[in-house]
Amino acid sequence: MKEKLNANAQAVLDMVRAANNHPTASEVYDAVKVVRSHIGLASVYRILHSLVEQKYIKELRHSDDTCRYDGHISRHDHAICTECGALLDVPVDIPLTQEMLEQAARATGIELSSHELRLYGRCPACSQKQKQLLQV
Template sequence: MHDRLNKNSMAVLKMVRASHSHPTASEVYEAVRQERPQIGLASIYRILHNLVEQNYIKELRHGDDTCRYDAHTARHDHAICTQCGALLDIPIDVALPQDLLEAAAQATGIEFSSHELRLYGRCPTCQGQAVQHKTVE
């Protein structure tokens, strides 16, 4: 565990930071290959795990079986499309009442440290597709 990042790690971190679409390990691999063609997929996984452990990035999981990465490490909330599964960042700060969060935590006995709000519904793209679908048929 070192503090300083080497070239491979820097390339991975830069890629995740540049992407706004929560890339998967494979997507990171394909993008980083452009700059560092000799890098292996195993290193991508290793480096992503290290970056998560060192808090440079966060790991995201939802519906599908691949996990995604996000360089936006500050606490924020997500919207999940019930049709296509897309995971969107909620771009505003949703200030939930602290007392409600604490009451909920107390009800389970956990030592409350953070939270996330998830909204479910059809994303703008899928709403558009649904309309188009109807008019076409």
């Protein structure tokens, strides 16, 4: 796969972009099959990888040992639920100074190209469940 996306790849990309959660390969497969019924799971994996390589989408990996995909390629941060593992986009920008980042990068010796802040805590849904449990 070079540059132009074929019908399968376009369908996969559309699906990942349309999803507001971060779908797994299997979820993408199920959704794309509705539109392109012949597509195979192996092709979905192949296409997802090539879309990542071409920077159309990003790969996220988290605790439930499945890869998830993100159609929002602009740099942004994530909140991760320590209870259920949900991975939420942080919709605001956290203004870290270039200085801070560079100082940290220098300390490790890496050539900094990007960064991501991860916030850990209970997500609203799990927070709610917890409260209900305490009331019983």
